[in-house]
Amino acid sequence: MEQQREAAWLGMWVFLVTEIMFFGGMFTAYIAYRAAYPNAFAEGSHHLNIVLGGINTAVLIGSSLTMALAVYGSQVGHRKMLIGFLMFTILLGLVFLVIKGFEYHHKYEEHLIPGHSFSFSGPRPQNAQLFFSLYFAMTGMHALHMIIGIGILTVLVVQATRGRFTPEYHSPIELTGLYWHFVDIIWIFLFPLLYLIDRYTR
Amino acid sequence: MSTPTGPAVPVETREHYLNVNYGVKSWLLTTDHKRIALLYLASITLFFFVGGFFAVLIRLELLTPPGDLFQAETYNKLFTMHGVMMIFFFLIPSIPAVLGNFLVPMMIGARDLAFPRINLLSWYIYILGGLFTLGAVVMGGVDTGWTFYTPYSSTYSNSNVIAAGIGIFITGFSSILTGLNFIVTIHKMRAPGLTWFRLPLFIWAHYATSLIMILGTPVVAITLVLLVLERGFHIGIFDPALGGDPVLFQHLFWFYSHPAVYIMILPGMGVISELISCFSRKYVFGYHFVAFSSLAIAAISFLVWGHHMFVSSQSVYAGMIFSILSFLVAIPSAIKVFNWTATLYKGSISYHAPMLYAFGFIGLFTIGGLTGMFLAALGLDVHVHDTYFVVAHFHYIMVGGAVMAYLGGIHFWWPKITGRLYPEGWARFSALVVFIGFHLTFFPQFILGYLGMPRRYHAYPEEFQVLNVMSTAGASILGVGYLIPMIYLVWSLRYGAVAGSNPWGATGLEWQTPSPPPTENFKETPIVTEEPYHYSIREIKVV
Amino acid sequence: MSVHVVPKKIYFAVFILLLVLTGVTIRVAFVDLGRGNTILALTIAVVKALFVILYFMHVRYSPQLTRLVVVGGFFWLFILIAITMSDYLSRGWLPFPGK
Numbered sequence: 001m002e003q004q005r006e007a008a009w010l011g012m013w014v015f016l017v018t019e020i021m022f023f024g025g026m027f028t029a030y031i032a033y034r035a036a037y038p039n040a041f042a043e044g045s046h047h048l049n050i051v052l053g054g055i056n057t058a059v060l061i062g063s064s065l066t067m068a069l070a071v072y073g074s075q076v077g078h079r080k081m082l083i084g085f086l087m088f089t090i091l092l093g094l095v096f097l098v099i100k101g102f103e104y105h106h107k108y109e110e111h112l113i114p115g116h117s118f119s120f121s122g123p124r125p126q127n128a129q130l131f132f133s134l135y136f137a138m139t140g141m142h143a144l145h146m147i148i149g150i151g152i153l154t155v156l157v158v159q160a161t162r163g164r165f166t167p168e169y170h171s172p173i174e175l176t177g178l179y180w181h182f183v184d185i186i187w188i189f190l191f192p193l194l195y196l197i198d199r200y201t202r
Numbered sequence: 203m204s205t206p207t208g209p210a211v212p213v214e215t216r217e218h219y220l221n222v223n224y225g226v227k228s229w230l231l232t233t234d235h236k237r238i239a240l241l242y243l244a245s246i247t248l249f250f251f252v253g254g255f256f257a258v259l260i261r262l263e264l265l266t267p268p269g270d271l272f273q274a275e276t277y278n279k280l281f282t283m284h285g286v287m288m289i290f291f292f293l294i295p296s297i298p299a300v301l302g303n304f305l306v307p308m309m310i311g312a313r314d315l316a317f318p319r320i321n322l323l324s325w326y327i328y329i330l331g332g333l334f335t336l337g338a339v340v341m342g343g344v345d346t347g348w349t350f351y352t353p354y355s356s357t358y359s360n361s362n363v364i365a366a367g368i369g370i371f372i373t374g375f376s377s378i379l380t381g382l383n384f385i386v387t388i389h390k391m392r393a394p395g396l397t398w399f400r401l402p403l404f405i406w407a408h409y410a411t412s413l414i415m416i417l418g419t420p421v422v423a424i425t426l427v428l429l430v431l432e433r434g435f436h437i438g439i440f441d442p443a444l445g446g447d448p449v450l451f452q453h454l455f456w457f458y459s460h461p462a463v464y465i466m467i468l469p470g471m472g473v474i475s476e477l478i479s480c481f482s483r484k485y486v487f488g489y490h491f492v493a494f495s496s497l498a499i500a501a502i503s504f505l506v507w508g509h510h511m512f513v514s515s516q517s518v519y520a521g522m523i524f525s526i527l528s529f530l531v532a533i534p535s536a537i538k539v540f541n542w543t544a545t546l547y548k549g550s551i552s553y554h555a556p557m558l559y560a561f562g563f564i565g566l567f568t569i570g571g572l573t574g575m576f577l578a579a580l581g582l583d584v585h586v587h588d589t590y591f592v593v594a595h596f597h598y599i600m601v602g603g604a605v606m607a608y609l610g611g612i613h614f615w616w617p618k619i620t621g622r623l624y625p626e627g628w629a630r631f632s633a634l635v636v637f638i639g640f641h642l643t644f645f646p647q648f649i650l651g652y653l654g655m656p657r658r659y660h661a662y663p664e665e666f667q668v669l670n671v672m673s674t675a676g677a678s679i680l681g682v683g684y685l686i687p688m689i690y691l692v693w694s695l696r697y698g699a700v701a702g703s704n705p706w707g708a709t710g711l712e713w714q715t716p717s718p719p720p721t722e723n724f725k726e727t728p729i730v731t732e733e734p735y736h737y738s739i740r741e742i743k744v745v
Numbered sequence: 746m747s748v749h750v751v752p753k754k755i756y757f758a759v760f761i762l763l764l765v766l767t768g769v770t771i772r773v774a775f776v777d778l779g780r781g782n783t784i785l786a787l788t789i790a791v792v793k794a795l796f797v798i799l800y801f802m803h804v805r806y807s808p809q810l811t812r813l814v815v816v817g818g819f820f821w822l823f824i825l826i827a828i829t830m831s832d833y834l835s836r837g838w839l840p841f842p843g844k
Binding site for chain 1: 316317378382383385386387389390391416417418419420421423424425427428431432435436437438439444445446447450453454457
């Protein structure tokens with residue numbers, strides 16, 4: 001049992017390393033292009049809504065807290081606390097996605113979705129399009145991870161109500177927690193990179 | 203894959219993993235690592251023949267100078283599908299997913315891998331990805347080359363790039379899950395007493411391979427996602443017409459795809475260490491060096507990818523750095539070759555079929571590796587870039603190296619896997635045929651490349667014909683060399699002599715359990731008290 | 746590796762700290778520090794990520810091997826970025842136009 005738990009813990013961390021490299025490809029692309037076209041990227045980031053981005057950062061950090069407390073609940077065997085905080089985490093995840101949806105919709109209205117309908121009034125529209133391509137690829141991939149995470153959390157809530165988890169056996173909660181915090185960390189980097197850098201210009 | 207029973211030999215009554223239960227369901231829903239290994243064996247053999255079929259067509263076209271057999275566009279699809287099938291669906295899963303799956307738990311005295319269900323899942327993912335890619339072939343093929351360089355792949359090609367890209371993306375996860383499983387298994391499931399330096403070198407090699415799988419594969423996965431997004435939605439990422447930089451694609455692609463070469467060769471090196479030691483009855487010379495050289499190869503493999511991009515408008519300074527770093531790979535590779543040779547020295551060498559493959563490996567890998575040094579040299583590479591010299595070089599590594607080791611390993615562990623011996627005479631004969639056919643196929647290509655014949659063209663000037671005819675002739679011999687083992691190995695399932703638990707008199711935990719092994723591998727957990735490869739040189743050969 | 750229960754108040758403390766750092770990074774983004782902006786924003790992000798990893802993800806209380814995996818993962822990302830950028834940043838060095 002102990003061996004299984006250790007194996008699962010290590011396996012999850014190894015999986016998260018693959019996730020680091022997965023997002024890492026996009027971070028590399030972002031850095032290379034930002035270094036090449038700093039002005040176009042600064043222009044692009046001015047079109048992002050810093051208020052919504054900031055609120056979403058706080059929401060996601062909050063969901064990390066509730067997730068950590070859910071793990072705590074499972075460790076001490078407090079089932080109500082576990083279920084409550086899992087559901088709270090799901091709720092905050094959904095809030096994040098809804099806000100993100102508003103942001104996406106706003107970009108759609110401004111014709112900032114890359115592709116044939118993309119139009120950008122500033123200088124070097126093509127390089128600004130790179131910014132938005134990466135913005136949508138990175139935040140989209142991040143949102144996809146959140147949707148998967150919410151799906152897993154929902155399964156865990158069902159299992160927890162059936163009393164599947166005990167202080168001796170709660171690996172699924174712990175591992176999902178790791179995953180959820182990892183998704184949070186990705187956002188912690190996406191937020192300054194996409195919304196904040198070179199914001200002071202203008 | 204049926205249970206070996208037949209009239210020629212006494213029917214075995216002992217229960218083992220092959221006869222414990224029957225039926226399609228017992229195979230398709232199995233979580234037994236040994237059965238999953240056989241599922242992989244069947245599927246990668248299928249993909250090997252699909253890829254081989256394209257190779258036959260390529261060699262037929264190149265038999266004559268004019269492009270008379272196929273259109274240029276068709277030829278582009280042929281070499282693309284040959285590369286995609288062989289690399290992503292045969293070579294990368296070959297040794298790890300078949301021999302590694304079968305042997306990693308047995309060699310460390312475990313009942314199964316750490317996550318048996320994830321292991322089965324990885325096979326299904328592999329099949330799903332394979333079906334996508336086969337679908338791309340059936341719908342008309344892909345013509346970008348296996349490297350999918352942008353912007354051709356993302357904008358201009360009129361072939362099924364998206365389907366092939368999705369197929370490879372999916373298959374990547376199979377590779378990631380296999381690597382993850384091996385790493386956790388090797389860390390957490392070793393038998394009592396089995397310390398790191400008592401592990402067989404096969405395990406070290408697979409550990410290093412797994413590191414590459416988990417660190418590299420995700421990067422090519424996201425790169426293919428971005429490629430598919432650009433192609434599907436016309437968003438700008440790599441296409442210069444949309445503001446992007448195609449060289450960035452090459453960086454991200456080769457960050458995985460260069461280390462992927464070591465995914466193919468490292469497990470092969472692990473196999474060779476086992477074979478050399480067993481058939482010269484000696485402890486592997488410089489065990490620690492060989493073990494750490496596997497990790498060193500895995501680490502250095504991530505620092506050299508730019509040598510694929512010397513003429514891709516990469517900065518010349520980056521090119522110099524990549525050139526120097528590429529030479530570094532020679533050090534751990536040479537450590538291995540020298541230590542294998544030193545193991546042979548004063549050994550009691552027997553020339554069984556697996557050992558013949560091992561000898562073939564050492565020779566071919568050395569040629570492939572040394573020509574790799576030519577290509578790592580910045581100046582020379584500009585001359586031979588994208589010529590047949592490169593084609594010959596990487597076939598010496600991948601076919602001469604990886605496939606030789608794969609065949610050697612399959613022969614060596616065949617008695618363990620099936621409980622039967624193959625006909626030794628035929629096996630030695632086919633090893634020889636493969637060796638000769640291989641050289642005849644690919645050595646002329648070194649000369650062709652040096653003389654300036656570019657790769658990926660379906661027509662060539664008349665003066666290259668003699669060497670191309672030699673190559674095609676060699677390829678037909680090589681094909682025969684691959685078919686013979688197919689026949690006698692299948693034959694041996696029914697008619698082969700019954701192998702004991704340890705027909706080679708080898709050390710290693712996998713030989714201490716009956717052949718074929720019981721489902722749980724070991725009746726009781728083995729306890730390890732010795733170093734690996736405790737062969738005594740004076741020992742009389744068992745076979 | 747036995748179960749290590751982290752006290753709740755540590756979680757809350759980390760939470761508050763992360764919120765404060767988020768506020769700081771947003772505020773600082775509107776001050777002209779030249780290159781310092783990028784450096785500061787990323788430093789704050791790294792600090793935030795470290796706290797999440799060490800406390801929320803329990804790495805502070807985990808075996809050596811876990812730490813090795815985490816460090817190794819980020820180091821490999823660093824390799825990818827650093828070597829790729831070594832190409833981009835040295836492209837203009839040759840004194841030929843267009844090279």
